[in-house]
Amino acid sequence: MEEFSNRTYSRKELxxxxxxxxxxxxxxxxxxxxxxxxxxxxxxxxxxxxxxxxSPKEPGADVSGVLLYATNDVHYLAENLHDRGxxxxxxxxxxxxxxxxxxxxxxxxxxxxxxxxSPDIILFNGDLTYNGERESHLxxxxxxxxxxxxxxxxxxxPGNHDVNNPLARSFFKERTQHVESASPxxxxxxxxxxxxxxxxxxxxxxxxxxxxxxxxxxxxxxxSNKYRSNWILRRSEVSGAIPQSTRNxxxxxxxxxxxxxxxxxxxMHHSLMNHHPWIREGFTVDDAPTLxxxxxxxxxxxxxxxxxxxxxxxxxxTASGRTVYDIATSALSxxxxxxxxxxxxxxxxxxxxxxxxxxxxxWARSAGIQDERFLRFxxxxxxFFKQDSINMLKRRPEFAFLDSGERRALEELVGxxxxxxxxxxxxxxxxxxxxxxxxALLETYRFDFxxxxxxxxxxxxxxxxxxxxxxxx
Ligand SMILES: [Fe+2]
Numbered sequence: 001m002e003e004f005s006n007r008t009y010s011r012k013e014l015x016x017x018x019x020x021x022x023x024x025x026x027x028x029x030x031x032x033x034x035x036x037x038x039x040x041x042x043x044x045x046x047x048x049x050x051x052x053x054x055s056p057k058e059p060g061a062d063v064s065g066v067l068l069y070a071t072n073d074v075h076y077l078a079e080n081l082h083d084r085g086x087x088x089x090x091x092x093x094x095x096x097x098x099x100x101x102x103x104x105x106x107x108x109x110x111x112x113x114x115x116x117x118s119p120d121i122i123l124f125n126g127d128l129t130y131n132g133e134r135e136s137h138l139x140x141x142x143x144x145x146x147x148x149x150x151x152x153x154x155x156x157x158p159g160n161h162d163v164n165n166p167l168a169r170s171f172f173k174e175r176t177q178h179v180e181s182a183s184p185x186x187x188x189x190x191x192x193x194x195x196x197x198x199x200x201x202x203x204x205x206x207x208x209x210x211x212x213x214x215x216x217x218x219x220x221x222x223x224s225n226k227y228r229s230n231w232i233l234r235r236s237e238v239s240g241a242i243p244q245s246t247r248n249x250x251x252x253x254x255x256x257x258x259x260x261x262x263x264x265x266x267x268m269h270h271s272l273m274n275h276h277p278w279i280r281e282g283f284t285v286d287d288a289p290t291l292x293x294x295x296x297x298x299x300x301x302x303x304x305x306x307x308x309x310x311x312x313x314x315x316x317x318t319a320s321g322r323t324v325y326d327i328a329t330s331a332l333s334x335x336x337x338x339x340x341x342x343x344x345x346x347x348x349x350x351x352x353x354x355x356x357x358x359x360x361x362x363w364a365r366s367a368g369i370q371d372e373r374f375l376r377f378x379x380x381x382x383x384f385f386k387q388d389s390i391n392m393l394k395r396r397p398e399f400a401f402l403d404s405g406e407r408r409a410l411e412e413l414v415g416x417x418x419x420x421x422x423x424x425x426x427x428x429x430x431x432x433x434x435x436x437x438x439x440a441l442l443e444t445y446r447f448d449f450x451x452x453x454x455x456x457x458x459x460x461x462x463x464x465x466x467x468x469x470x471x472x473x
Pocket of ligand 1: 127159307308
């Protein structure tokens with residue numbers, strides 16, 4: 001995908017850019033050159049000790065009470081692929097909200113939550129790496145091994161950025177340079193301890209697999225990516241699909257789970273249904289209505305997804321009269337840096353889904369970190385994201401005739417609204433938006449793309465986006 005420039009873009013291109021993270025951000029002051037070294041010391045400080053962590057539930061343990069974290073779109077870039085130099089500094093302002101600059105702190109904050117709450121299972125639902133760099137995969141797998149030492153079982157699937165990616169690059173001085181990307185076989189090898197080695201069933205065509213982390217619970221981890229033609233296309237294909245042969249395999253796994261009386265939790269990177277009038281092509285898996293029917297018929301009530309970077313739950317009542325949910329958890333790399341929490345509450349006969357943010361400030365305080373960004377992470381991260389939205393707006397030619405006060409009001413509106421939209425809360429707390437000067441300007445001028453966008457976000461469509469109760473079938 002090309003880098004964002006000053007030309008006018010279509011909606012489709014803009015949504016693709018947003019997903020690829022090629023919208024503008026703010027240049028932050030240069031960081032300490034010893035930052036990498038400093039963080040290495042921090043990792044040692046906070047690492048889970050073998051003898052000090054709770055044991056994960058044994059594979060034969062019962063599913064009742066199970067706590068599962070669902071996270072995605074980490075977009076990790078290995079520290080040894082950049083020098084924090086001028087090209088990297090430019091990169092971190094071009095990420096559509098992805099905070100690559102603070103990724104180590106975000107991952108430490110997530111690990112802090114894992115240590116505190118001891119989830120049984122953690123899913124990473126694709127886009128583990130920035131652009132599929134082999135080095136990033138290797139470094140990220142080391143982080144996952146640390147998470148498992150904290151007492152969780154970790155399972156991964158690839159996203160559209162992760163495999164056969166011709167855009168894999170390093171960033172040194174003023175230059176980017178091509179680096180090796182992981183092939184499908186390498187992906188499977190690097191993450192053998194995070195799903196592939198313990199798979200109870202594998203799909204022959206894709207990197208999909210089924211696992212049984214606990215007695216009575218099957219995970220169906222679906223590879224919905226189309227990386228086979230990436231080298232010909234010279235980019236990573238954004239859209240996704242589940243081939244017919246994989247659907248046949250899904251059917252066999254789901255029927256076996258039913259026969260064995262096991263619950264099924266299903267994850268894939270791409271959306272199972274549309275989440276927004278703008279987030280469709282390239283985001284929702286191909287032939288989605290048929291796939292929704294297939295899942296419904298197999299008794300699959302929900303699918304955990306990522307890819308859109310927005311916190312959004314959609315539902316559809318299928319022909320069989322059942323409701324299927326697509327629970328899209330927002331990107332861990334994007335504000336508010338949250339992840340999904342799925343809890344099977346004993347005796348209640350239902351899954352409960354909520355979201356929690358990585359506890360970066362709590363980690364920074366407990367680890368004695370001096371970096372102000374991490375000590376005041378909530379404010380820093382919100383400002384980073386808001387500024388990114390504002391910078392995007394600044395480039396739009398439609399606003400050239402506004403005076404500076406009007407522009408500021410509109411920028412404030414978009415900054416605040418985008419922040420809430422990505423967090424999944426825009427439909428809950430938008431009364432102040434209606435009273436704002438920016439909204440009044442929007443009502444007056446009705447800027448084509450922005451007016452539709454704001455209206456759709458504020459209205460929201462049931463169910464809510466940050467919590468859900470799903471009865472067991
Ligand atoms: Fe993605």
